[in-house]
Amino acid sequence: MQVFPLISRAKDAAIKQPVELTSYSRNDKGEIKLDDSELKYYYLPDSDVSTPGGIDLASGIKEFKQTGSLGTEFEGLLLSIEDYEKNKNGGKKIDSNLITWRGLLRKIMTLPFSRNEELEYNIIVFDGQIMMVEDLENSQNLKLKEEATMDDFKRKLIYSGYKFEQITTLSKPWALSTRSEIEKRRKIPVKNNIPQYTTVVSTGIGGIKLTICAEV
Numbered sequence: 439m440q441v442f443p444l445i446s447r448a449k450d451a452a453i454k455q456p457v458e459l460t461s462y463s464r465n466d467k468g469e470i471k472l473d474d475s476e477l478k479y480y481y482l483p484d485s486d487v488s489t490p491g492g493i494d495l496a497s498g499i500k501e502f503k504q505t506g507s508l509g510t511e512f513e514g515l516l517l518s519i520e521d522y523e524k525n526k527n528g529g530k531k532i533d534s535n536l537i538t539w540r541g542l543l544r545k546i547m548t549l550p551f552s553r554n555e556e557l558e559y560n561i562i563v564f565d566g567q568i569m570m571v572e573d574l575e576n577s578q579n580l581k582l583k584e585e586a587t588m589d590d591f592k593r594k595l596i597y598s599g600y601k602f603e604q605i606t607t608l609s610k611p612w613a614l615s616t617r618s619e620i621e622k623r624r625k626i627p628v629k630n631n632i633p634q635y636t637t638v639v640s641t642g643i644g645g646i647k648l649t650i651c652a653e654v
Contacts, residue, residue, distance in 0.1 A: 450644040459532070459649070460522040461637045462514050468632055470514040472521050476635040478607035481620070486605075493605060495598035498627035502597050504585075505630050511539065512571045515651045518638050531565070532649055534640065538570040540652035556580060600628045 463476035486493065515537070523531060545557055558576040562569040605623050608615050638651040 452644060454642040456639040456641040459638050459640050460518050460526065461635065462518040464514060464632065464634045464636070466630065466633050470517055472518055474635065476633050478603070478609060478635065479611050480606055481608050481612045481615075482606040493602075493624070495601045495605075496594050497601065497624065499594060499597045499601075501627040501629055502600070503630050504596065505632050512569075514636060515539070515638065516569075518636075518651075519649065522638070531567075532640070533647055534567055534649040535647045536568045536570060537649045539572070540650045542570055542572060543648075543650060597628070600631055604628050 460472075461474060461477075463471045463473055465471060465476065519532060519537070523529065542559060545552075545555060549555070549557075556576075558573040560571050560573050562571070604626065608619065608623075612620070634653045636651050637654050638649065641648050641650065
């Protein structure tokens with residue numbers, strides 16, 4: 439077995455500029471929609487940033503229920519690709535060697551720096567393309583272990599990210615939003631983390647053509 443040092447480089451490791459192919463949404467019921475219904479618009483006035491005492495990102499945490507994998511993440515990716523090929527790409531298959539989630543690639547690429555992170559992926563080869571998906575059962579078991587050992591501080595850190603997203607975004611552009619919709623965002627509790635908007639892009643590393651998706 440040949441071992442390569444961490445400082446070694448491939449001859450062709452250039453990363454190509456990502457180009458968006460399509461996108462899709464997942465609503466609060468877990469349903470996949472091939473549209474931009476969950477797309478949000480960022481709007482955070484300077485006056486909110488300088489609020490005395492800051493913004494309470496733990497507000498409403500008692501009503502929050504974090505949901506792990508719903509088993510639909512890869513389904514959404516494949517449905518969006520199918521729709522893109524049929525309706526936007528002239529019926530042609532996308533030109534890609536590997537189809538997967540950005541997060542899965544990130545875990546592989548950071549392995550030298552996070553060696554204790556457990557990975558278990560399922561690899562599917564279909565029509566000359568490789569599809570890589572996280573093993574659902576293993577992912578759910580890891581989630582249960584994490585929740586069993588999670589303290590209140592870490593729980594607040596996780597929740598604060600979802601709360602910040604809600605406070606700083608609108609479901610439609612600012613000019614089309616009412617004053618009430620803009621100002622009452624802090625008071626609306628974040629009940630779960632199911633809704634998401636996902637972009638699907640074409641990119642590549644060296645000679646490997648990638649189609650990856652990521653929640654944004």
